[in-house]
Amino acid sequence: MKPIIIIGSGLAGYTVAREFRKLDKTTPLFILTADDGGFYSKPMLSNAFAQGKQASQLTSFTAAQMAGQLGATIITGTRVIAIDPAAKTVEAGAGKFGYEKLVLAVGARAVRPSLDGDAAEEVISVNHVDDYANFRRAIGEPGSRIAIMGAGLIGCEFADDLAGGHRITLIDPNPLPLAALAAPALSAGLKEALEKRGVDLRLGTTVRSVDRDANAYAVTLSDGRQLQADAVLSAIGLRPDLRLAHAAGLQTGRGILVDDYGMTSAQDIFALGDCAEYGAGSGGGEVMPYIAPLMSAARAVARTLAGTPAAIELKPAPVIVKTPSYPMALLPVPAAGKNGAWQELLHEGRTICRYHDADGVMTAFGVAPQEAGIRQALLAELGSRIRQVA
Template structure:
């Protein structure tokens, strides 16, 4: 048997490569490696799932087992890669197991920027970049009435709009002086901000966050002008 094609990453890019490969080649062994559950879901839906009453389970379109069957592949879920030896064409997993490959595809996706924050609650700031992150986020929303969102770009505005459906008051904090500053001209940006404000979103624009501290009943985010949320 020939060495497999190994795809590291089970997001849209990874699984699309796998599907396209199978259109051309039905026989070469194929291994998809994922550090999470490896189920197939639409990542853009994470920022509007609340309004659609979507749970983490219902966001998964196909479980890893179904993807493996459809692709004629081996799907390794919950596995992290420790080292890649390109000379030996070898992938080493955490725990020491190794896998030799014929071809290797890196479909790792992007990680969000972690803003450097001080304070005893800096570790409480959540990033929602995959389904596991969304699960933690949804669990922590129970009983919450106010959520601060660092970033008023596309994803930040989508999350703010989504949180309104849960009766949560979102506050968008951004260095820019308007929302979606990199995507929209001022007139369109202003219209969007007006609509979000009318719906209940609050804004702290032209400011950055510096500290996050635990206080009675929640968290306090200190901003660059000396104020706090």
């Protein structure tokens, strides 16, 4: 019997493996990974410092422990070289493997900025627990100066997390932090909260160059200003890893295109998580690098792998922004509905923002300070508005 093969041992890969094993105890299951296969929660990387967590403390289980839990063969330290959809084989550093069905859970790669300067290659990105270990070493002792490129979700979380012990400069081309996801009122509230934490926001500009300067770095901005930093972190975004998909001839957009069942353009090859573009079978696709859609996709793909085809149900789920100085929940605006407008309301000390599309339908929201009750109320309101239109 040929195995189910999963490429990738991140949250997506291990979650679909766990869900599959709930339904099928006997089919051989292989997991191929380029790293050591340890299980950790990637979202914890951006708020681990304030909790005093070292990289080693973020890994919950080793590959051997995961193999025991899942009844799987986990091959670590092996990079997949090629996929042959016709022959149904995977070629990796550890050999060639035939598969019955294949799951791509290869995640996303950090976007590398194009920078000038003799230290441009020393800019750090944190997209893996090993990256976090390198970052912890680079930032040194409390009080060090850290320049963060990008005031999006990850950049803001890192800035808030590190501000208690370090001097943080947060740099972004937009006029407010979290501008791509949050309503302007919430972005303004976050800006004020970060500034109260001592974060120096340099908005409306980007980093042009990073040069060595004695034991530190000289960071030159596009507006001509310059600052000194002991470490430079790039948090300007992630891009789905499409290298294997392209080499295998799979259809891609921003991500690997999957249908309502998580299947790619090749029979018996599935994709989920940060590498996937969902909804390709419904006339439009969207990359959703968040936990809730990953979990929904994993459950559905696992059922399909086990012989009971199940469509992925992508229900609205707010993103919890891990900025304790300004706790926020956001339901992002759908990619296909960005011709609307935000409406803002102050109610009992909260800023509540609702987004209405061009037809007046509420399709997104944001709230700060956030808590479970108000999130559920807004989700219920969202569902009610959609049902009324339908």
